[in-house]
Amino acid sequence: MTASTRDQFLSAAEHLFAEKGFYGASIATIARELGLTKQALLHHFGNKEKLYGEVLRSISERLGASIDSIRASVSSPAEQLEEMVVAQYRAQIEDQDSARLIMRELLDNEQRADQAGNWYLKDYLEELVTTVQSVKSCESRSRARSLALVYQLLGAAHYFAVSQPTLGSIFGKTELADTRACFEAELRSLVRAALHQAGPARAGQQ
Amino acid sequence: MTASTRDQFLSAAEHLFAEKGFYGASIATIARELGLTKQALLHHFGNKEKLYGEVLRSISERLGASIDSIRASVSSPAEQLEEMVVAQYRAQIEDQDSARLIMRELLDNEQRADQAGNWYLKDYLEELVTTVQSVKSCESRSRARSLALVYQLLGAAHYFAVSQPTLGSIFGKTELADTRACFEAELRSLVRAALHQAGPARAGQQ
DNA sequence: CAATGTACTTACCGACTGGTAAGCTGTCAA
DNA sequence: TTGACAGCTTACCAGTCGGTAAGTACATTG
Numbered sequence: 187m188t189a190s191t192r193d194q195f196l197s198a199a200e201h202l203f204a205e206k207g208f209y210g211a212s213i214a215t216i217a218r219e220l221g222l223t224k225q226a227l228l229h230h231f232g233n234k235e236k237l238y239g240e241v242l243r244s245i246s247e248r249l250g251a252s253i254d255s256i257r258a259s260v261s262s263p264a265e266q267l268e269e270m271v272v273a274q275y276r277a278q279i280e281d282q283d284s285a286r287l288i289m290r291e292l293l294d295n296e297q298r299a300d301q302a303g304n305w306y307l308k309d310y311l312e313e314l315v316t317t318v319q320s321v322k323s324c325e326s327r328s329r330a331r332s333l334a335l336v337y338q339l340l341g342a343a344h345y346f347a348v349s350q351p352t353l354g355s356i357f358g359k360t361e362l363a364d365t366r367a368c369f370e371a372e373l374r375s376l377v378r379a380a381l382h383q384a385g386p387a388r389a390g391q392q
Numbered sequence: 393m394t395a396s397t398r399d400q401f402l403s404a405a406e407h408l409f410a411e412k413g414f415y416g417a418s419i420a421t422i423a424r425e426l427g428l429t430k431q432a433l434l435h436h437f438g439n440k441e442k443l444y445g446e447v448l449r450s451i452s453e454r455l456g457a458s459i460d461s462i463r464a465s466v467s468s469p470a471e472q473l474e475e476m477v478v479a480q481y482r483a484q485i486e487d488q489d490s491a492r493l494i495m496r497e498l499l500d501n502e503q504r505a506d507q508a509g510n511w512y513l514k515d516y517l518e519e520l521v522t523t524v525q526s527v528k529s530c531e532s533r534s535r536a537r538s539l540a541l542v543y544q545l546l547g548a549a550h551y552f553a554v555s556q557p558t559l560g561s562i563f564g565k566t567e568l569a570d571t572r573a574c575f576e577a578e579l580r581s582l583v584r585a586a587l588h589q590a591g592p593a594r595a596g597q598q
Numbered sequence: 599c600a601a602t603g604t605a606c607t608t609a610c611c612g613a614c615t616g617g618t619a620a621g622c623t624g625t626c627a628a
Numbered sequence: 629t630t631g632a633c634a635g636c637t638t639a640c641c642a643g644t645c646g647g648t649a650a651g652t653a654c655a656t657t658g
Contacts (some may be wrong), residue, residue: 190487191636206415206500207416207499207500209412209413209415210413210414210415210416211414211416211616212615212616213615213616214588214615214616216603222635222636222637223636223637223638224617224638225617225638226616226635226637227637228467228616228617228618228637229497229634229636230635233616233617233618234615234617236548240417242470242512246415283409286499289499289522290499291558292554292558293413293492293496293554294412294413298559298639302628307558307562308562308563321577324644328570328574329567329570330567330570330571330574331571331574331578333563333571334552334571334574334575334579335578335582337548337552337555337559337571337575338548338549338552338578338579338582339548340551340553341548341549341550341551341552342543342544342545342547342548342549342551343544343545343547344547345543345544345547345548345550345551346543346544346547347545348498348499348538349498349543352497352498352513353495353543354519356513356514357514357539361535361536364534364535364536365536365539365540365543367536368534368536368540369544370546372537372541373538373540373544375586375589376541376544376585376586378589379582379585379586379588379589380581380582380586382580382585382589383584383585383588385590387609397605397606418644418645418646419646420644420645420646428605428606428607429606429607429608430646430647431607431608431647431648432605432606434646434647434648435606437603439646439647440645440646440647501621529647532642540618570609589599599637599654599658600657600658601638601657601658602655602656602657603654603655603657604653604654604655604658605650605653605654605655606632606651606652606653606654606655607650607651607652607653608645608649608650608651608652609648609649609650609651610648610649610650611646611648611649612645612646612647613644613645613646614643614644614645614646615642615643615644615645616641616642616643616644617640617641617643618639618640618641619638619639619641619643620637620638620639620640620642620651621636621637621638621639622636622637622638623634623635623636623648624633624634624635624636625632625634625635626631626632626633626634627630627631627632627633628629628630628631628632
């Protein structure tokens with residue numbers, strides 16, 4: 187099956203936006219990647235912002251789908267949370283373009299103000315928060331504390347996924363590969379550790 | 393004390409680069425912020441890339457200084473790690489411009505390839521890794537596993553710091569403030585949990 | 599006093615930006 | 629056969645980009 191021109195535009199755009207950001211990527215360059223002119227692109231998407239919006243939409247669709255499949259698969263809340271975090275991590279390692287693009291959106295969307303909406307992110311976070319709060323040892327947690335924890339776990343995963351190129355250039359490919367090889371297991375134990383010691387308010391605790 | 397024009401340029405540039413990224417920020421706009429022309433800016437920095445490099449250098453200097461002061465202050469490795477992570481978190485919350493800029497650099501520097509070098513980051517990570525490995529319960533850890541853990545903790549902090557505007561627009565200022573109020577404590581307990589349960593190899597690995 | 603240097607300006611430049619207008623080509627339906 | 633539309637093209641536009649060149653205004657120094 188050959189992808190439609192429109193879809194080819196979308197994937198080329200995703201790649202370039204991920205690499206250079208919204209301003210750094212020009213529609214002419216994106217079109218040239220398919221051997222077409224920018225007017226061909228404009229014909230399909232109207233203007234640059236709409237193209238960007240479509241890219242974002244297609245990413246959030248993919249993301250939403252992967253979340254749904256996990257929610258269905260596992261039972262206990264603790265496991266569910268662990269699997270969701272890990273699944274998100276895997277998805278981001280496999281599709282680094284979209285991971286980078288989402289990170290950019292996190293940085294930028296203040297100014298392109300919510301035009302793309304707060305999209306999937308809010309629902310996703312909300313869902314993870316309620317999952318945390320249905321873990322036995324976390325029942326007493328405030329919403330805010332749960333959100334803080336959720337965001338830390340997502341951050342741990344997303345940050346690493348997005349840093350692959352930089353880490354590669356710092357430590358070299360082989361050492362990065364070693365780190366990536368144990369990252370997922372390490373992430374799992376981080377999630378578990380965070381949930382287990384959860385109960386007592388904090389600090390002096392042990 | 394009035395800052396020199398050069399320093400004013402640097403701080404305006406830091407702000408704008410953080411907000412719009414390298415491509416999104418134009419030197420004319422930066423200069424206009426001081427009521428000057430872009431040629432005044434070029435007079436001081438030669439060209440845009442050099443300006444960007446100087447901004448990065450000034451950030452990494454600040455960062456290096458804050459790290460040094462912590463290393464001196466606390467004794468036990470476990471506490472040292474906790475304090476360093478928390479200190480980094482605080483610094484990033486306080487100076488969100490630099491936090492965003494560093495995040496952008498993490499995303500971009502592949503192409504502006506290491507011209508700004510791998511800078512401070514490598515030494516910093518290296519240092520945290522050895523700190524982890526001098527925690528009793530982590531002595532047996534491989535370098536790779538330690539690096540994975542370190543990166544997760546940094547990610548947890550940095551990701552949140554950088555997401556403030558987006559989170560604000562998703563959840564509203566007050567709920568974000570609630571979350572920020574307990575984030576640091578939550579981060580501390582995450583660090584401790586990660587270190588304490590450390591021993592057993594865990595999960596898929598072995 | 600002249601000379602030098604710093605901190606800026608106006609006046610340009612060519613390259614590229616996103617976007618419009620108009621037209622060409624093929625397919626498919628009435 | 630005709631008309632309409634999708635999918636493209638070339639031609640063009642005003643605006644902005646980073647950067648150069650040349651000059652002005654003002655100190656500092658010999």
